[in-house]
Amino acid sequence: MKTTRSGRAAFTGFLLLDLVVPLASYYVLRTLGAAIWTALLAGAALPMLRLGASLLRQRRVSRTSLFSLALITVGTAVGLMTADARLLMARESYLTGVVGGWFLLSLLWPRPLVFTGTVGFMPQPAAEAWHRSWEISETFRGAMRGMTWGFGLAFLVDAAARVVMSYTLPLDLVPVASVVLLAIMLTIVVQMGKAWGRSRMRHLTEAPR
Numbered sequence: 361m362k363t364t365r366s367g368r369a370a371f372t373g374f375l376l377l378d379l380v381v382p383l384a385s386y387y388v389l390r391t392l393g394a395a396i397w398t399a400l401l402a403g404a405a406l407p408m409l410r411l412g413a414s415l416l417r418q419r420r421v422s423r424t425s426l427f428s429l430a431l432i433t434v435g436t437a438v439g440l441m442t443a444d445a446r447l448l449m450a451r452e453s454y455l456t457g458v459v460g461g462w463f464l465l466s467l468l469w470p471r472p473l474v475f476t477g478t479v480g481f482m483p484q485p486a487a488e489a490w491h492r493s494w495e496i497s498e499t500f501r502g503a504m505r506g507m508t509w510g511f512g513l514a515f516l517v518d519a520a521a522r523v524v525m526s527y528t529l530p531l532d533l534v535p536v537a538s539v540v541l542l543a544i545m546l547t548i549v550v551q552m553g554k555a556w557g558r559s560r561m562r563h564l565t566e567a568p569r
Contacts, residue, residue, distance in 0.1 A: 379539055386535050396445045396531055403535075446526050449534045453522035456542070460515030463508050472508035474553075507553035514545040 382403035389399035466473035471494065479487045493500040521541055525534050 379543075383535055383539055387532075390532060397448060400448055400535075445531055449531060450523050450526035452538060453519040453526065456515045456522060457519035460512045460519060463512030463515060467505060467508055467512075472505055474508040474511060475504045503553060503556060506556055507549065510549040510553055511546070514549050518542055518545055 386399045386403045389402055390396070394402075463473050466476075469476075475490070475494065479490055482490065494504070518538075518541060522534075522538055525537055525541075529537060
């Protein structure tokens with residue numbers, strides 16, 4: 361029970377610090393009269409600080425953390441080079457597009473990004489169980505690869521949708537609409553991946569021997 365809570369706590373902390381807090385800070389700053397440019401860049405700084413502090417604390421650089429930090433840094437640099445609010449909103453689409461491509465590219469690695477990224481949030485016993493499942497279960501490996509495909513395609517669709525939203529919706533509606541879209545798409549991918557994995561496992565156990 362304790363290890364389950366710690367894994368959930370790590371993931372919950374990630375969601376709060378990388379999604380909820382930046383979104384909330386944007387609207388707080390806008391309410392206080394800050395310009396869109398200022399509010400967006402201030403929100404982007406929070407995940408960057410979290411990742412930087414995590415890298416210093418752990419004294420090691422995982423592939424996922426380094427990639428995330430690079431994305432945020434590039435996005436902030438792009439923001440500093442433009443005063444166009446709609447282009448600044450649309451910059452998120454370029455980042456999620458790169459993330460989608462990164463997921464799909466990871467299918468060429470020994471273990472795909474859904475596996476390596478998820479294990480990073482797990483307590484050690486659960487992570488070790490996943491590593492064992494990867495070694496012995498073709499169904500588990502197939503589920504990880506299938507979910508990686510799903511996440512990759514979802515992020516690419518998200519990138520296209522963000523461009524459309526950035527240039528058609530009222531500017532202050534774009535950040536919350538983007539977060540809601542991403543949350544819905546990721547939930548769909550996760551649930552479909554779980555259902556597919558359960559279906560495969562049930563098929564294997566019911567197959568005649």
